[in-house]
Amino acid sequence: MRRALLPLAALCLLATGARRPADCSGDYCGTLVFAAGGQPDILLPPVSVSALSRDIHDQIFLKLADIGMTLNTVGDRGFVPVLAKRWEWRDSLTLVFHLDPRAHWQDGPPVTAGDVAFTFQAYTDPQVNSSSAPILAHIASVTARDSLTAVFRFRDRYPEMFYDAVYHMRILPAHLLASVPRDHWMSADFGRAPVGDGPYRFVTWTPEYLELAADSTFFLGRPHIRRLLWRFTPNFDVAITQLIADQADALETLGPPPNVPRVQAAKQLALYRYSGTNYAFLQFNLTANGDTTRPHPILSDRQVRRAITMAVDRVKLCQSVWGDLAKAPPGPMPQAWWIWNVGTTPLPYDTTEAARLLTADGWVDSDGDGIRDKGGVKLSLHLATPTSSGSRHRYALLIQGQLKSLGVDIQIDEVDPVTFNQRLLAGLFDAALPAWNTDPTPSSSFAQRWTRAGWGRFNYGRYANPNLERLLGQATLSAADPQSAARAWRAVLDTLNQDAPGVWLFAPDNVAVVHNRVAAVTIRPDSWWALVWTWRIPPDRLLDRDRTER
Amino acid sequence: MGTWLARRLIAAVAIVFAVVTLTFFLMHLGPASPIVPSAEQPLDPDVVARLRQQFGTDQALSVQYVRYLTQLAHGNLAVSFSQRRPVAAALADAIPNTIVLAGAALLVDFGLGLLLGVVMAARARSRLDAGLGNATLFLRSVPTFWLALIVILVFGERLHWFPVGGTIDIVRHHSFSFLGRIADRLWHLALPALTLGVVGAAGTARFQRNATLDALSADYVRTARAKGVTERRIVAVHALRNALLPAITLFGLALPFLLTGAVLIETVFAWPGMGKLAADAIFSRDYPVVLACALAASVMVVAGNLAADVLYAVADPRIRITERDRA
Numbered sequence: 001m002r003r004a005l006l007p008l009a010a011l012c013l014l015a016t017g018a019r020r021p022a023d024c025s026g027d028y029c030g031t032l033v034f035a036a037g038g039q040p041d042i043l044l045p046p047v048s049v050s051a052l053s054r055d056i057h058d059q060i061f062l063k064l065a066d067i068g069m070t071l072n073t074v075g076d077r078g079f080v081p082v083l084a085k086r087w088e089w090r091d092s093l094t095l096v097f098h099l100d101p102r103a104h105w106q107d108g109p110p111v112t113a114g115d116v117a118f119t120f121q122a123y124t125d126p127q128v129n130s131s132s133a134p135i136l137a138h139i140a141s142v143t144a145r146d147s148l149t150a151v152f153r154f155r156d157r158y159p160e161m162f163y164d165a166v167y168h169m170r171i172l173p174a175h176l177l178a179s180v181p182r183d184h185w186m187s188a189d190f191g192r193a194p195v196g197d198g199p200y201r202f203v204t205w206t207p208e209y210l211e212l213a214a215d216s217t218f219f220l221g222r223p224h225i226r227r228l229l230w231r232f233t234p235n236f237d238v239a240i241t242q243l244i245a246d247q248a249d250a251l252e253t254l255g256p257p258p259n260v261p262r263v264q265a266a267k268q269l270a271l272y273r274y275s276g277t278n279y280a281f282l283q284f285n286l287t288a289n290g291d292t293t294r295p296h297p298i299l300s301d302r303q304v305r306r307a308i309t310m311a312v313d314r315v316k317l318c319q320s321v322w323g324d325l326a327k328a329p330p331g332p333m334p335q336a337w338w339i340w341n342v343g344t345t346p347l348p349y350d351t352t353e354a355a356r357l358l359t360a361d362g363w364v365d366s367d368g369d370g371i372r373d374k375g376g377v378k379l380s381l382h383l384a385t386p387t388s389s390g391s392r393h394r395y396a397l398l399i400q401g402q403l404k405s406l407g408v409d410i411q412i413d414e415v416d417p418v419t420f421n422q423r424l425l426a427g428l429f430d431a432a433l434p435a436w437n438t439d440p441t442p443s444s445s446f447a448q449r450w451t452r453a454g455w456g457r458f459n460y461g462r463y464a465n466p467n468l469e470r471l472l473g474q475a476t477l478s479a480a481d482p483q484s485a486a487r488a489w490r491a492v493l494d495t496l497n498q499d500a501p502g503v504w505l506f507a508p509d510n511v512a513v514v515h516n517r518v519a520a521v522t523i524r525p526d527s528w529w530a531l532v533w534t535w536r537i538p539p540d541r542l543l544d545r546d547r548t549e550r
Numbered sequence: 551m552g553t554w555l556a557r558r559l560i561a562a563v564a565i566v567f568a569v570v571t572l573t574f575f576l577m578h579l580g581p582a583s584p585i586v587p588s589a590e591q592p593l594d595p596d597v598v599a600r601l602r603q604q605f606g607t608d609q610a611l612s613v614q615y616v617r618y619l620t621q622l623a624h625g626n627l628a629v630s631f632s633q634r635r636p637v638a639a640a641l642a643d644a645i646p647n648t649i650v651l652a653g654a655a656l657l658v659d660f661g662l663g664l665l666l667g668v669v670m671a672a673r674a675r676s677r678l679d680a681g682l683g684n685a686t687l688f689l690r691s692v693p694t695f696w697l698a699l700i701v702i703l704v705f706g707e708r709l710h711w712f713p714v715g716g717t718i719d720i721v722r723h724h725s726f727s728f729l730g731r732i733a734d735r736l737w738h739l740a741l742p743a744l745t746l747g748v749v750g751a752a753g754t755a756r757f758q759r760n761a762t763l764d765a766l767s768a769d770y771v772r773t774a775r776a777k778g779v780t781e782r783r784i785v786a787v788h789a790l791r792n793a794l795l796p797a798i799t800l801f802g803l804a805l806p807f808l809l810t811g812a813v814l815i816e817t818v819f820a821w822p823g824m825g826k827l828a829a830d831a832i833f834s835r836d837y838p839v840v841l842a843c844a845l846a847a848s849v850m851v852v853a854g855n856l857a858a859d860v861l862y863a864v865a866d867p868r869i870r871i872t873e874r875d876r877a
Contacts, residue, residue, distance in 0.1 A: 031721050038830070042634040049593055129600045131593050186604055187634045207643045207822035209720040229720055234817045234826055238715060242820070245706050245714040418835050425595070457595050545721045 024547040028214070030225040030537035031546050032518065034529070035239035035248035039232045040210070043202070044191035045170040046123050046130035051437070052230070055252075058530045059212050059228060060196035061170035064097050064116070064150070067163070071336055071526060073441035074482060076162040082220070083111060083171055083197070084150075087162075095152040095165055096145070102219035105173050106201045113144035118174035127182035132168040135444050139165065158477045159485060160443050167440070171197065199223045199533035203550070208232060213550075214533075224536035225518075227550065243269060249515035252528040256391045257323050263513055270516040273509050275336040275525045279329055280392060280435035282312070282383075282399065282503035285427060287462045289382065292427040292455075297377055299430065303361045304379075305500040309347045310354040311406040312399060318506050321394050326508035331493040332449070335507045336525040337442055342486045344493035347500060354406055365407050372407035380409035381430040386420040392433040395505060424460040433505070434460065440526045442489070443476040450496060463501035471495060517541040558859065562852040569848040570841060574618065577837055578611055605631055607837070618841070627845075628838035632831070637842045640827060645846060647717055648823035651746065651816070652808040654739050658747025659754055659804060664797065666751065667758020671793075672785050674763060682755070689752035694811050698745045698818040705741060712741045715820030742819040746811050750804055754797070761796045765789035795866055802858025806851045 040053035045061055048054070065087070068078030076087070084097040103111040120142035123130045138161070141153045152165050176195055180188050194202050200212035200223065210230045214223040231248050233239040240259055242248040244266045254260055254271075263269055284305050288294040298304055314328035327335065330344050358364075363372040363379050372379040385396045393414065400410040410431075415423065423429050438445060448454040451472060452464040475488035512528060514521050519538055522531045537546055602608040606617065621628055627637035666686065670679045689697075706714035713719070717738050718731075726734055765771065766789045774788050775781075813825035820826070824843055831839035 033721060039633065041632060047634075126600070129597055129604070131597050133597075134594050183604070186601070187629050187636075192635060207640075207647075207827075208716055208718070208820075211720075227721075231716065231720060231820075232822070233715065233820045234830065238818065238820050241702060241707060241714050245710065247713055247715070416833070418833070548722045548725045550724050 023549060024226065025542070026539055027536065028216075028222060028224055028226055029539070029542050029546050030518075031227040031229065031548065032225050032250060032515075032532070032535075033229045033231050033248045035242045035251045036230045036232050037234075037236050037239050039207075040230075042187070042191035043194040043205075044185060044188055045172070046128050046132065047186045047188075047191070049131055054527065055529045056210065056212070056230065057170055058198070058527055059200035059532065060194055060198045060202060061172070062103070062111075062196070062198050063166050063170055064099075065162075065166045066530065067167060067440055067524075067526065069522070069524060071440040071524075072338065073163040073167075073443070074159045074485060079162065079166065083116075084166075090151075092157050093154045095154070095162065097150045097152070099148045099150065100219060101148055103197055104217075104219065105175070105195060105197050106215060107173075107176070107195050109173075109175055110147075111171060111197050112147045112174075113150040114147065115171050115174045116150035117142045117144045118178065119169050119172045122172060122177070122182070122185075123169055125182050128185050135164060135168050156477070160441060160476070163441060164444075173197070200228055203227075211550075218533070221533075223533040225532065228532065243513055249518070250529075251513045252523075253510040253512060256321075257325050260325070260511060268515055268517075269513050270518075270521075272512045272514060272521060272523055274512065274523050275334070276326075276508045276510045277334045277336045277440070277526050278435055278437045279332065279334045279507040280395075280433060280505050281332055282395075282505060283424075283429075283432045283434055283461050284308075284463075284501055285429050285431065285461045286501065287427055289430050290426075290428050292462060296430070298379060298381065301361065302499060303357050304363065306347060306498075307354040307357040307361075307406070308403065308408060309500040309503045310350045310357070311408070312402055312503050312505075313349045314346075314503065314505060315349070317395060317398050317402075320398065321391050322506055322508060325511065326506040329504045329507040331496060332502065332504055333442060333507065334436075334438055335509065336440065337438070339442055339486070339489045339493070342490040342493065344490050344497060346497045346504060351406060358406070363407070370404070370407060371409045378409060379407060380411065382411045382413050384413045384415060384420060384423055384429040384432040386417040386433075387414050388417045389433075389435065391506075392435065395433060427460070427462065429460075432460070446492075447472055447476070450501070461501055463499070465495060465499055468492060468495045468499070517543065517546075554863075555860070558856055562856055565852055566845065566848045570622070570845050571615075573841055573844040574615055574837075575611075577835075577840055578614075580835075605629070607631075622845075627842045630831075630836055630839050632834045632836040632839070637838045640839060641824070641842050641846060644822060644824045644827040647821060648809070648812055648816070648825060650717075650735075650739065651742055651821060651823055652805070652812055654743035655746035655750065655808055655811075656801075656804060658743055659750035659808075660797070660801065661751075662747065663751035663754025664758050664794075666755035668762050668785060668790060668793075670755065670759040671762035671766060671789075672781075674759075679759075683759075686752035686755045689749055690756070692749070694746065694749050695814040695818055697749065698742070698815055701741055701745050702818065713738050714741075715818075717821060742815050742821055745819075746808065746815045749811065750807060754800060754804075757800055758793065758797060761793040762789055765793040768792070795862070798858055798862045798865060801861075802855040805854035809847050809850065 036052050038052060040048070040056055041050045042048050043053060043056060043060065045057050062083045064082060064084040065079045066082050067073070068080055070078045072078040083099055083103050085100040087095060087097045090096050097116070099111060099113060105111060120139065122128050124133050124136055138155055138158065139152055140155045143151050145151050154161055173195055177190060180190060192205060199215055199218045201215050203211040203213050209232060212228045214226045216222050231242060233242060236255055239248070239251055240263065243251055243263060246268055254263055264271065284299045286296055286300050288296050318326050318328045330340070330346055333340055358372060362374045365372050367373070383396055383399065385392045396412045400412060403410050424432055424434060445458070448458040450459060450463060451469045455462050471488060471492045475485060475492050512523050517537050518535055520535050522534065524530050606614065618628065627641065629635065630637050630640055633640055666682055670682050673679050702714050705712045717735060719734050723731060723734050771784055771788055774784050812823060813829055815821065816823045816825035817829050824846060827839060828843035831843065
């Protein structure tokens with residue numbers, strides 16, 4: 001027995017005795033491990049499409065200015081200077097940025113206006129194929145007046161010019177990327193070992209984790225936390241397990257409510273609640289399932305859509321699935337959007353009126369099977385939902401139950417996420433339960449999702465209303481001040497709600513988890529870890545792992 | 551032996567080719583095409599179309615197939631859609647981790663399995679035999695992923711005895727001395743290797759019990775007993791040596807089991823090996839990575855079986871004589 005225990009004892013000895021002494025102490029120690037569900041695709045901002053890459057870009061690459069905690073996108077109110085120490089409007093279409101002369105690339109050279117001009121060219125080059133290129137279409141040119149002055153020239157005047165100029169582009173090092181052929185950027189070596197100008201510099205990227213180290217010469221102030229690591233996990237559940245087991249320190253959102261008490265039981269973790277930038281809804285397909293050239297035999301009828309909308313008790317569903325962690329939104333929007341409070345009212349929950357509308361429209365149960373029909377067509381719909389979402393699965397079941405009492409038959413099609421997305425894009429569904437993560441503003445996506453311009457793109461249900469498009473133009477392009485913008489947006493949302501192209505189901509609050517030894521935690525709803533460089537771990541709360549040198 | 555080996559090698563190449571071809575076409579028969587943007591984080595369809603063009607997935611299937619085979623013949627496994635780097639680099643990162651995990655699991659599988667099998671045979675029809683028989687039957691019956699979750703819950707989440715995932719302590723590994731790094735790796739390997747190995751060991755033990763019982767009833771064992779050889783020596787030397795022959799076949803069959811099991815174990819334990827790579831690639835429709843994983847797995851399985859056949863031929867002269875006679 002004693003002999004059998006020897007290898008175990010030797011292992012323990014190795015594990016405990018073979019470590020070099022930890023030696024960091026003071027204000028600039030600390031290691032933070034983020035649990036990440038998956039891996040980044042590439043660390044080259046224009047060609048990356050993953051949310052995790054964006055989190056890492058936040059630490060490595062700077063913008064000219066960044067959005068404030070209020071997420072205001074109209075004008076430049078609340079925006080924080082970053083690479084640009086100041087800016088001014090030369091005329092109504094020309095915006096001039098003055099770069100901070102202290103800014104430098106992590107390999108030495110200063111950040112110049114030439115880098116800014118280069119970045120704009122790269123983002124808008126079709127060969128680079130950046131997903132931000134369509135959003136930058138309002139900007140005609142970016143030029144360097146001198147090494148520290150970048151001039152943006154716009155094609156037209158609209159409320160979110162400043163936001164468009166600064167939010168979508170992270171400035172890139174021209175001296176390192178100019179020689180890389182643009183059509184090779186999608187798999188460029190630079191994207192596996194980037195050099196930036198942000199508070200953290202790249203250290204290593206393995207299949208298991210990615211590490212960044214604080215740049216002690218960062219011109220806006222030395223970051224307090226010295227090492228940032230992203231531990232890649234295959235899925236959300238494993239990520240939460242890593243947090244509870246104290247192998248990770250932070251996760252941006254806990255997802256569905258059952259995870260919250262599980263994490264609360266781990267004493268080392270603190271929860272932070274913040275407005276979500278995502279929402280989910282019941283999307284109606286107004287064209288025939290699988291044939292976008294024909295109207296849907298049931299859902300192209302506005303009365304039917306309104307009836308179904310009024311038969312879904314959104315508030316009760318939300319409470320049932322999310323408790324107090326989400327709200328039933330007044331329109332297709334997340335809580336973080338400023339239009340949340342413009343005062344629109346969605347159709348009320350009223351099953352009597354819903355039944356009356358259907359009956360008046362000719363949908364009655366003629367054969368007594370519990371399902372309404374009209375002209376030989378059953379009021380039966382296929383509802384697609386992705387297998388990856390437990391909350392939407394529950395919603396599908398609850399909606400099926402609620403609509404059954406109205407005489408509407410719902411067949412649930414659960415498919416894997418990729419197939420689900422493909423079906424949405426191809427119009428292969430009657431109804432579906434998509435969820436969207438959004439930018440801080442409705443302007444950049446609303447037209448793509450609810451107007452004819454979005455057909456074949458993100459307007460999966462092919463809804464269109466010329467009146468709404470006119471109102472949307474007023475809201476996004478011609479509103480002169482916040483009050484008139486709010487009025488215009490209310491008109492847009494009222495029109496949308498009356499047409500009922502979907503049922504707005506839930507807009508969650510996010511609950512982030514961060515180890516309780518971390519102080520000064522600030523989480524910006526649109527970009528969770530953007531302010532990590534301002535967080536700190538007080539010296540008296542440092543753990544052994546915080547002091548470890550690489 | 552040379553002709554026999556050449557024939558087996560040609561068959562092995564044909565099997566690998568068939569696996570790659572089948573995987574290629576089955577993937578494309580699936581319900582979704584690659585590079586479909588997430589509905590949660592939509593991409594402009596024009597951007598998606600250009601990405602498809604860049605990756606060549608907009609071409610006819612036959613063109614893609616011929617191009618893939620041509621690339622493969624030149625040792626090029628293409629570029630991963632999701633990782634944006636050569637697939638060969640992704641595989642090179644993943645395969646060593648899978649070999650370490652599968653190797654350790656194989657050690658547990660055969661080390662523990664053979665030991666338990668011999669003990670059960672030596673104490674046949676005793677309470678110990680019955681108890682071990684039931685325990686191995688239970689372990690053989692439970693789904694590997696369920697066992698992995700229980701193990702994580704008990705030894706990782708509750709007791710904190712072992713890490714719940716990964717191959718190293720990512721924060722401190724580089725600060726350890728050489729011996730410390732080895733210990734760190736072993737500490738992280740313990741739970742996944744034991745989980746994967748114990749399930750295999752349960753099957754091996756039951757198999758080995760019967761093989762040993764057969765050997766113990768053979769004439770040469772009776773002769774050894776008549777000569778006064780101790781029971782321990784009879785079991786350990788006379789019976790075990792002969793009962794090991796069928797285990798070699800089992801060894802060849804264990805590789806596919808370990809590789810398929812590794813897909814689940816690597817996913818649950820966040821072990822960055824080939825199984826996790828393949829699982830991620832399947833869910834993201836990263837065809838080049840799926841194909842490369844199928845290729846690598848089939849090569850490993852075919853090579854494992856080939857090795858088992860060769861070992862069997864080396865260990866059992868009757869096999870060689872039969873093959874030579876046939877030749």
